């Protein structure tokens with residue numbers, strides 16, 4: 001009798017399968033200039049693509065280039081940290097690939 005164990009999923013591998021057409025000059029998400037640490041930390045925790053980061057020196061960074069367009073950050077911090085959120089223009093943004 002064969003035993004089926006737990007399956008380990010590497011999210012980076014899955015996310016790396018997607019394609020992204022990044023609209024460099026027209027970010028679809030804009031953040032407040034100096035967002036508070038607690039609100040920003042909330043986004044570090046909820047973004048499934050891990051695009052909100054706080055480094056060892058405490059610097060808060062965000063890169064919209066790998067955005068999955070899920071809208072979670074807008075729900076979590078719209079009007080505080082996230083001051084603008086819209087879908088990227090036609091032909092831009094994430095193109096999901098499964099496999």
Ligand code: SF4
Pocket residue numbers: 029046047048049050051064066067068069070071072073074
């Ligand atoms: S829309 Fe989703 S994937 Fe994109 S930055 Fe916000 S939480 Fe992250």
